[in-house]
Amino acid sequence: xxxxxxxxxxxxxxxxxxxxxxxxxxxxxxxxxxxxxxxxxxxxxxxxxxxxxxxxxxxxxxxxxxxxxxxxxxxxxxxxxxxxxxxxxxxxxxxxxxxxxxxxxxxxxxxxxxxxxxxxxxxxxxxxxxxxxxxxxxxxxxxxxxxxxxxxxx
Amino acid sequence: xxxxxxxxxxxxxxxxxxxxxxxxxxxxxxxxxxxxxxxxxxxxxxxxxxxxxxxxxxxxxxxxxxxxxxxxxxxxxxxxxxxxxxxxxxxxxxxxxxxxxxxxxxxxxxxxxxxxxxxxxxxxxxxxxxxxxxxxxxxxxxxxxxxxxxxxxx
Numbered sequence: 001x002x003x004x005x006x007x008x009x010x011x012x013x014x015x016x017x018x019x020x021x022x023x024x025x026x027x028x029x030x031x032x033x034x035x036x037x038x039x040x041x042x043x044x045x046x047x048x049x050x051x052x053x054x055x056x057x058x059x060x061x062x063x064x065x066x067x068x069x070x071x072x073x074x075x076x077x078x079x080x081x082x083x084x085x086x087x088x089x090x091x092x093x094x095x096x097x098x099x100x101x102x103x104x105x106x107x108x109x110x111x112x113x114x115x116x117x118x119x120x121x122x123x124x125x126x127x128x129x130x131x132x133x134x135x136x137x138x139x140x141x142x143x144x145x146x147x148x149x150x151x152x153x154x
Numbered sequence: 155x156x157x158x159x160x161x162x163x164x165x166x167x168x169x170x171x172x173x174x175x176x177x178x179x180x181x182x183x184x185x186x187x188x189x190x191x192x193x194x195x196x197x198x199x200x201x202x203x204x205x206x207x208x209x210x211x212x213x214x215x216x217x218x219x220x221x222x223x224x225x226x227x228x229x230x231x232x233x234x235x236x237x238x239x240x241x242x243x244x245x246x247x248x249x250x251x252x253x254x255x256x257x258x259x260x261x262x263x264x265x266x267x268x269x270x271x272x273x274x275x276x277x278x279x280x281x282x283x284x285x286x287x288x289x290x291x292x293x294x295x296x297x298x299x300x301x302x303x304x305x306x307x308x
Contacts, residue, residue, distance in 0.1 A: 002223075004224070005223060005224060005227050008224070008227040008228060008230075008231050008262075009227055009230065009231070011231045011234075011235075011258070011262065012227075012230045012231040012233075012234040012235075013234075015231070015234035015235045015237070015238045015255070016234055016238075018238060018242075018255075019238065019241065022241070022242055022246050022248065022251070023241070023245070023246065059227070059230075060227075063223030063224070063226065063227055064223045066220070068222075068223065068226075069156075069159060069217030069218045069222065069226070070158070070159060070162070070217070072217065072222075072223070072226040072227070072230065073159050073162040073163055073166075073213070073214075073217055073226070074162060075230055076162075076163065076166045076213075076226065076229055076230035076233055077162050077163070077165045077166040077169070079166075079230055079233070079234045080165075080166040080167075080169035080170055080233045080234055080236075080237045081165075081166075081169045082234075083169070083234045083237040083238050084169045084170075084172060084173065084237050087173065087176070087177070087241035087245050088172075088176055091177070091241050091245040091246065092176050092177065092245065094176065097176070101169070101172075104165070108162075108165065
């Protein structure tokens with residue numbers, strides 16, 4: 001694994017993580033109805049920090065291996081979609097549109113897990129927490145959107 | 155060049171482009187002082203569409219060539235930073251923070267041009283309009299920030 005590559009993938013991840021600091025949930029989100037499976041607040045930064053770190057390590061592991069082009073293209077797509085989700089949901093409060101972004105992100109990450117696994121199964125394994133957390137995040141986005149029909153922007 | 159790869163890089167670019175539709179300049183930005191070199195409004199979507207298209211083609215060209223790992227890592231970092239800039243400036247109205255994002259984006263794209271050029275000079279050439287436009291965008295971000303000291307969020 002190359003340290004330079006890891007640091008560049010971490011710069012990309014830092015851009016995605018910054019959206020969580022710039023666009024905070026705040027009183028608008030606190031006042032919304034949420035499903036019973038909503039994780040506690042502290043779990044979100046812990047989960048995302050872990051995911052960003054593991055996915056940057058996975059990308060740095062496969063980046064110099066032959067045939068990594070498709071895996072890295074999917075990595076680029078996921079980090080752009082990930083950076084888009086938070087401003088769409090918490091900034092613009094477009095919950096339906098955020099659900100669409102989340103759906104595309106889920107498909108891209110699922111494809112990414114397969115591609116990484118085929119090149120280096122350990123790197124594929126490192127991406128599984130990401131896919132698992134996206135299932136929770138997608139269910140949460142869906143329920144908050146459907147259970148608060150008048151709360152978002154249109 | 156692989157069509158699949160091109161389409162995945164275009165999904166990433168579409169995420170960045172979507173920020174320009176979700177976070178429009180609007181009356182807040184229209185009311186700010188702007189420098190004389192500000193391009194006309196129609197130039198922005200034209201420039202960005204061209205840049206996203208050319209950079210997706212460039213990435214799809216180099217992705218399957220040997221030694222593309224660093225080039226693709228930089229491509230991933232630029233698309234995440236690009237997706238972050240618009241919500242930071244037009245959504246959160248954090249003009250100083252957006253200037254910081256722009257500075258990191260400029261350095262990443264400059265490094266990306268060099269890396270792409272070394273692998274395939276035609277692909278490097280396709281990225282030059284991106285770097286040129288970022289010079290204009292950075293100068294504009296700087297002047298709008300400095301010339302409107304009380305307009306942004308802090």
